[in-house]
Amino acid sequence: MVVALMKERLLSPRRLVWLGRIAGLRRIQVTAAGSLWIGGGTILLEITRSPAVQGRWPVLARTAGEVGNVRVRSVATLGGHLAHADPSQDLPPVLLALGATAHLRSAAGRRSVPLEGFFRGFLETVLEPGEIVEAVEVPPLSPGTRASYLRFTPGSREDFPTVGVAASVQVDARGVVSSARVALGGVAPTPLLLADAARILTGQRPRPGLLEEAAAAAWRAADPWDDQRGTARYKRAMARVWTRRCLEELLR
Secondary structure (H helix, E strand, C coil): CHHHHHHCCCCCCCCCCCCCCCHHHCCEEECCCCCEEEECCCEHHHHHHCHHHHHHCHHHHHHHCCCCCHHHHCCCEHHHHHHHCCCCCCHHHHHHHCCCEEEEEECCEEEEEEHHHCEEECCEECCCCCCEEEEEEECCCCCCEEEEEEEECCCCCCCCCCEEEEEEEEECCCCCEEEEEEEEECCCCCCEECHHHHHHHCCCCCCHHHHHHHHHHHHHHCCCCCECCECHHHHHHHHHHHHHHHHHHHHC
Protein backbone atom coordinates (compact mmCIF):
# COMPACT_ATOMS: atom_id res chain seq x y z
CA MET A 1 0.00 0.00 0.00
CA VAL A 2 2.94 2.34 0.66
CA VAL A 3 4.13 1.81 -2.91
CA ALA A 4 0.64 2.54 -4.25
CA LEU A 5 0.52 5.79 -2.29
CA MET A 6 3.99 6.74 -3.55
CA LYS A 7 2.87 6.17 -7.15
CA GLU A 8 -0.09 8.48 -6.55
CA ARG A 9 2.34 11.03 -5.02
CA LEU A 10 0.36 11.02 -1.79
CA LEU A 11 3.41 9.84 0.13
CA SER A 12 7.03 10.91 -0.35
CA PRO A 13 9.16 9.24 2.32
CA ARG A 14 12.86 10.00 2.54
CA ARG A 15 13.56 6.52 3.89
CA LEU A 16 11.74 3.18 3.92
CA VAL A 17 12.36 0.73 6.76
CA TRP A 18 11.29 -2.89 6.36
CA LEU A 19 10.14 -4.56 9.59
CA GLY A 20 9.58 -8.03 8.16
CA ARG A 21 12.46 -9.68 10.04
CA ILE A 22 11.35 -8.61 13.52
CA ALA A 23 10.06 -11.94 14.82
CA GLY A 24 8.07 -10.43 17.67
CA LEU A 25 5.88 -8.52 15.22
CA ARG A 26 4.81 -11.65 13.39
CA ARG A 27 3.10 -13.97 15.83
CA ILE A 28 -0.35 -15.13 16.78
CA GLN A 29 -1.00 -16.40 20.28
CA VAL A 30 -3.74 -16.81 22.84
CA THR A 31 -2.76 -15.19 26.13
CA ALA A 32 -3.22 -16.64 29.60
CA ALA A 33 -6.29 -14.40 29.96
CA GLY A 34 -7.82 -15.95 26.84
CA SER A 35 -7.42 -12.94 24.53
CA LEU A 36 -5.97 -13.14 21.03
CA TRP A 37 -2.66 -11.36 20.39
CA ILE A 38 -1.76 -10.74 16.74
CA GLY A 39 1.52 -9.05 15.95
CA GLY A 40 1.34 -6.03 13.67
CA GLY A 41 3.65 -7.71 11.15
CA THR A 42 1.43 -10.78 10.80
CA ILE A 43 0.25 -11.22 7.21
CA LEU A 44 -3.45 -11.70 6.58
CA LEU A 45 -2.97 -15.18 5.13
CA GLU A 46 -1.54 -16.31 8.48
CA ILE A 47 -4.59 -14.97 10.29
CA THR A 48 -6.89 -16.82 7.90
CA ARG A 49 -5.04 -20.12 8.41
CA SER A 50 -4.45 -19.87 12.15
CA PRO A 51 -6.19 -22.75 14.03
CA ALA A 52 -6.54 -20.52 17.10
CA VAL A 53 -8.30 -17.78 15.15
CA GLN A 54 -10.45 -20.24 13.20
CA GLY A 55 -11.51 -22.00 16.38
CA ARG A 56 -12.27 -19.09 18.72
CA TRP A 57 -12.72 -16.03 16.48
CA PRO A 58 -13.94 -17.55 13.19
CA VAL A 59 -15.41 -14.26 11.93
CA LEU A 60 -11.91 -12.76 11.99
CA ALA A 61 -10.39 -15.68 10.10
CA ARG A 62 -13.15 -15.56 7.47
CA THR A 63 -12.87 -11.81 6.99
CA ALA A 64 -9.09 -11.86 6.62
CA GLY A 65 -9.66 -14.45 3.89
CA GLU A 66 -11.95 -12.08 1.98
CA VAL A 67 -9.53 -9.15 1.73
CA GLY A 68 -8.48 -8.48 -1.87
CA ASN A 69 -7.05 -11.65 -3.41
CA VAL A 70 -4.47 -14.25 -2.43
CA ARG A 71 -1.61 -12.05 -3.68
CA VAL A 72 -2.75 -9.22 -1.40
CA ARG A 73 -3.32 -11.53 1.56
CA SER A 74 0.16 -13.01 1.12
CA VAL A 75 1.92 -9.68 1.68
CA ALA A 76 -0.49 -7.36 3.51
CA THR A 77 0.09 -7.12 7.26
CA LEU A 78 -2.46 -6.44 9.97
CA GLY A 79 -0.54 -3.39 11.20
CA GLY A 80 -0.28 -1.97 7.69
CA HIS A 81 -3.96 -2.67 7.07
CA LEU A 82 -4.93 -0.60 10.11
CA ALA A 83 -2.32 2.13 9.70
CA HIS A 84 -3.44 2.78 6.12
CA ALA A 85 -6.87 3.67 7.55
CA ASP A 86 -8.92 3.41 4.39
CA PRO A 87 -12.52 3.50 5.70
CA SER A 88 -13.61 0.83 3.20
CA GLN A 89 -11.29 -1.88 4.49
CA ASP A 90 -12.81 -5.11 5.78
CA LEU A 91 -11.00 -5.84 9.04
CA PRO A 92 -11.55 -2.59 10.99
CA PRO A 93 -15.34 -3.06 11.37
CA VAL A 94 -14.81 -6.65 12.51
CA LEU A 95 -12.18 -5.67 15.05
CA LEU A 96 -14.42 -2.85 16.28
CA ALA A 97 -17.30 -5.28 16.73
CA LEU A 98 -15.00 -7.63 18.65
CA GLY A 99 -13.80 -4.86 20.99
CA ALA A 100 -10.16 -4.98 19.88
CA THR A 101 -7.32 -2.83 21.21
CA ALA A 102 -4.31 -1.59 19.22
CA HIS A 103 -0.96 -1.73 21.03
CA LEU A 104 1.41 0.92 19.68
CA ARG A 105 5.17 1.18 20.12
CA SER A 106 7.93 3.67 19.43
CA ALA A 107 11.36 4.50 20.80
CA ALA A 108 9.57 6.54 23.48
CA GLY A 109 7.62 3.56 24.79
CA ARG A 110 4.33 1.73 24.44
CA ARG A 111 0.68 2.72 24.64
CA SER A 112 -2.65 1.02 24.06
CA VAL A 113 -5.62 2.51 22.21
CA PRO A 114 -9.11 0.97 21.94
CA LEU A 115 -9.72 0.59 18.23
CA GLU A 116 -12.69 2.97 18.29
CA GLY A 117 -10.19 5.71 19.20
CA PHE A 118 -7.53 4.69 16.67
CA PHE A 119 -8.99 6.23 13.49
CA ARG A 120 -9.08 10.02 13.22
CA GLY A 121 -10.16 10.64 9.64
CA PHE A 122 -9.74 9.54 6.05
CA LEU A 123 -6.32 7.80 5.88
CA GLU A 124 -5.52 9.27 9.31
CA THR A 125 -4.88 7.57 12.64
CA VAL A 126 -3.51 8.44 16.08
CA LEU A 127 -0.10 7.02 15.16
CA GLU A 128 2.71 9.47 15.90
CA PRO A 129 5.88 9.79 13.78
CA GLY A 130 8.12 6.82 14.52
CA GLU A 131 5.27 4.80 16.03
CA ILE A 132 4.07 1.42 14.75
CA VAL A 133 1.23 -0.98 15.44
CA GLU A 134 3.03 -3.54 17.59
CA ALA A 135 -0.02 -5.80 17.97
CA VAL A 136 -3.79 -6.02 18.05
CA GLU A 137 -5.47 -7.69 21.00
CA VAL A 138 -8.95 -9.20 20.71
CA PRO A 139 -10.75 -10.13 23.95
CA PRO A 140 -12.26 -13.60 24.36
CA LEU A 141 -15.85 -14.00 23.23
CA SER A 142 -18.21 -14.35 26.19
CA PRO A 143 -20.52 -17.38 26.32
CA GLY A 144 -23.57 -16.87 24.14
CA THR A 145 -21.81 -14.39 21.84
CA ARG A 146 -22.23 -14.62 18.08
CA ALA A 147 -20.33 -12.53 15.55
CA SER A 148 -20.69 -11.97 11.83
CA TYR A 149 -19.46 -9.78 8.98
CA LEU A 150 -21.22 -9.08 5.69
CA ARG A 151 -19.73 -7.13 2.80
CA PHE A 152 -21.61 -5.72 -0.18
CA THR A 153 -19.52 -5.49 -3.33
CA PRO A 154 -21.56 -5.01 -6.51
CA GLY A 155 -18.45 -5.35 -8.70
CA SER A 156 -15.46 -7.64 -8.25
CA ARG A 157 -15.18 -9.52 -4.95
CA GLU A 158 -11.56 -8.34 -4.83
CA ASP A 159 -12.65 -4.71 -4.59
CA PHE A 160 -13.25 -2.77 -1.40
CA PRO A 161 -16.87 -3.20 -0.33
CA THR A 162 -19.42 -0.48 -0.90
CA VAL A 163 -20.48 -1.18 2.67
CA GLY A 164 -19.26 -3.67 5.27
CA VAL A 165 -21.21 -4.49 8.43
CA ALA A 166 -19.85 -6.36 11.44
CA ALA A 167 -21.70 -7.22 14.63
CA SER A 168 -21.19 -9.21 17.79
CA VAL A 169 -24.21 -9.95 19.94
CA GLN A 170 -24.45 -11.76 23.27
CA VAL A 171 -27.76 -13.45 24.01
CA ASP A 172 -28.54 -14.77 27.50
CA ALA A 173 -30.41 -17.92 28.47
CA ARG A 174 -33.74 -16.05 28.29
CA GLY A 175 -33.14 -15.05 24.68
CA VAL A 176 -32.48 -11.42 25.63
CA VAL A 177 -29.63 -9.44 24.08
CA SER A 178 -27.30 -8.68 26.98
CA SER A 179 -24.68 -6.80 24.93
CA ALA A 180 -24.11 -5.79 21.33
CA ARG A 181 -21.53 -4.07 19.16
CA VAL A 182 -22.30 -3.05 15.56
CA ALA A 183 -19.76 -1.47 13.21
CA LEU A 184 -19.80 -0.11 9.65
CA GLY A 185 -17.14 0.34 7.02
CA GLY A 186 -17.18 2.27 3.75
CA VAL A 187 -19.85 4.83 4.64
CA ALA A 188 -17.92 7.52 6.55
CA PRO A 189 -14.39 8.96 6.69
CA THR A 190 -13.60 6.37 9.39
CA PRO A 191 -15.04 2.99 10.37
CA LEU A 192 -18.03 3.55 12.65
CA LEU A 193 -18.99 1.88 15.91
CA LEU A 194 -22.75 2.35 16.24
CA ALA A 195 -23.52 3.20 19.85
CA ASP A 196 -27.20 3.86 19.06
CA ALA A 197 -27.66 0.45 17.45
CA ALA A 198 -26.11 -1.24 20.50
CA ARG A 199 -28.39 0.74 22.83
CA ILE A 200 -31.48 -0.23 20.83
CA LEU A 201 -30.63 -3.93 20.90
CA THR A 202 -29.39 -4.32 24.48
CA GLY A 203 -31.94 -5.62 26.96
CA GLN A 204 -34.41 -6.60 24.25
CA ARG A 205 -35.66 -9.85 22.74
CA PRO A 206 -34.95 -9.96 19.01
CA ARG A 207 -37.92 -9.16 16.77
CA PRO A 208 -38.18 -7.79 13.22
CA GLY A 209 -39.15 -4.28 14.35
CA LEU A 210 -36.20 -4.12 16.75
CA LEU A 211 -33.71 -5.11 14.05
CA GLU A 212 -35.17 -2.49 11.73
CA GLU A 213 -34.71 0.15 14.45
CA ALA A 214 -31.04 -0.83 14.78
CA ALA A 215 -30.65 -0.76 10.99
CA ALA A 216 -32.17 2.74 10.93
CA ALA A 217 -29.47 3.81 13.39
CA ALA A 218 -26.89 2.72 10.79
CA TRP A 219 -28.66 4.86 8.18
CA ARG A 220 -28.54 7.89 10.49
CA ALA A 221 -24.86 7.42 11.39
CA ALA A 222 -23.62 6.95 7.82
CA ASP A 223 -21.85 9.93 6.27
CA PRO A 224 -20.75 8.67 2.83
CA TRP A 225 -19.71 10.35 -0.39
CA ASP A 226 -20.28 9.81 -4.10
CA ASP A 227 -17.67 7.68 -5.87
CA GLN A 228 -17.35 4.75 -8.28
CA ARG A 229 -18.94 2.41 -5.72
CA GLY A 230 -22.18 4.38 -5.55
CA THR A 231 -23.79 7.64 -4.60
CA ALA A 232 -23.95 8.81 -1.00
CA ARG A 233 -27.70 8.22 -0.98
CA TYR A 234 -27.26 4.67 -2.26
CA LYS A 235 -24.56 3.86 0.29
CA ARG A 236 -26.71 5.07 3.18
CA ALA A 237 -29.54 2.88 1.97
CA MET A 238 -27.21 -0.10 1.68
CA ALA A 239 -25.87 0.54 5.21
CA ARG A 240 -29.40 0.11 6.47
CA VAL A 241 -30.15 -2.98 4.39
CA TRP A 242 -26.94 -4.83 5.20
CA THR A 243 -27.04 -3.94 8.90
CA ARG A 244 -30.47 -5.51 9.10
CA ARG A 245 -29.25 -8.58 7.21
CA CYS A 246 -26.22 -8.98 9.47
CA LEU A 247 -28.37 -8.80 12.60
CA GLU A 248 -30.94 -11.17 11.12
CA GLU A 249 -28.15 -13.68 10.49
CA LEU A 250 -27.05 -13.47 14.13
CA LEU A 251 -30.46 -13.32 15.80
CA ARG A 252 -32.81 -15.30 13.57
